[in-house]
Amino acid sequence: MTLELITFIATLLFGAVIYWRESQTNGVYRFFNKVMNSKELQMKPDNKKGFIYQQNLLLRLVYITVLFLVVILITRFLIPIDIATISLFASMIFGTLIGTYCAGFIFKSTAIIEESSDTFEEKFKDVVEKGKDFVEDLTTKEPEVIERAQKEIEKPKAQEKSARDRLKDKGFLK
Numbered sequence: 001m002t003l004e005l006i007t008f009i010a011t012l013l014f015g016a017v018i019y020w021r022e023s024q025t026n027g028v029y030r031f032f033n034k035v036m037n038s039k040e041l042q043m044k045p046d047n048k049k050g051f052i053y054q055q056n057l058l059l060r061l062v063y064i065t066v067l068f069l070v071v072i073l074i075t076r077f078l079i080p081i082d083i084a085t086i087s088l089f090a091s092m093i094f095g096t097l098i099g100t101y102c103a104g105f106i107f108k109s110t111a112i113i114e115e116s117s118d119t120f121e122e123k124f125k126d127v128v129e130k131g132k133d134f135v136e137d138l139t140t141k142e143p144e145v146i147e148r149a150q151k152e153i154e155k156p157k158a159q160e161k162s163a164r165d166r167l168k169d170k171g172f173l174k
């Protein structure tokens with residue numbers, strides 16, 4: 001169980017590194033794309049898709065599984081000890097898959113924060129300016145506002161009919 005946990009944590013980091021590496025350059029994917037596809041079907045030069053980067057879940061799972069199968073086969077030939085069990089294999093695949101999605105989330109949130117940081121600064125400056133204007137209005141117009149309020153307070157209110165009287169006038173009450 002300890003070996004599986006260590007492997008899972010290591011493959012989380014491995015998945016993040018693979019995702020980051022493919023987001024920077026996708027040369028291996030481009031090479032296989034050129035070898036396997038005709039000129040008309042090949043990737044466009046501005047396409048950043050890779051084995052892991054910008055792939056859907058099923059293809060990521062297939063590519064990660066194939067990668068670990070190849071690694072396990074190579075280690076079986078080099079080291080004759082049976083280290084790779086089914087549970088270890090599953091934790092490697094699952095850890096790498098989770099690591100790629102965590103890295104994708106981190107990269108996307110970082111990009112969104114960088115894009116909107118300019119608008120946050122502009123909004124903050126607008127709020128500060130409006131606050132300054134509001135404070136200036138309060139300090140300069142304060143005597144006028146106080147005089148208006150005093151006039152309204154001193155003004156006697158006209159005698160209005162009560163709600164009961166209005167209902168009696170409409171004929172709803174007797």
